[in-house]
Amino acid sequence: METLADEDGPIDHLFLDGGNDLYLPLLAMLEPRCVPGATIGTDNAALLSAKPLMDHLRAHPERSVTTRLTTDKGATEWTCYLGGGAN
Numbered sequence: 231m232e233t234l235a236d237e238d239g240p241i242d243h244l245f246l247d248g249g250n251d252l253y254l255p256l257l258a259m260l261e262p263r264c265v266p267g268a269t270i271g272t273d274n275a276a277l278l279s280a281k282p283l284m285d286h287l288r289a290h291p292e293r294s295v296t297t298r299l300t301t302d303k304g305a306t307e308w309t310c311y312l313g314g315g316a317n
Contacts, residue, residue: 231256239263245271250279254286266313270294274304290314 231252241264246253253272264270270287274280275298284307287296293314300306 231259234260237263240265242268243271244268245273246283247271247273250274250277250283253280253283257283257286261311264311264313266311268311270309270311272307272309275307276301276305280304 234256241260244257244260244264246256257270272280272283275284284296287294287307287309292312294309294311296307296309298305299308
């Protein structure tokens with residue numbers, strides 16, 4: 231979170247893997263810099279700790295389209311960010 235807070239360039243791909251409970255706060259911080267068409271890969275998307283992020287992405291189909299790619303080891307999701315900013 232600290233390292234990425236200082237980055238100011240546009241984001242065209244974001245891969246989330248690590249502290250699943252930080253996925254949603256991290257996206258909230260970075261989403262304003264995501265360009266339309268950016269992709270977001272989420273590892274361990276089926277874990278309870280990633281649920282807030284996955285609920286957020288699915289709750290806003292006007293901003294993102296999300297697809298589950300794998301179901302093994304916590305699952306992986308791929309999201310296409312359509313734009314529109316965070317709520």
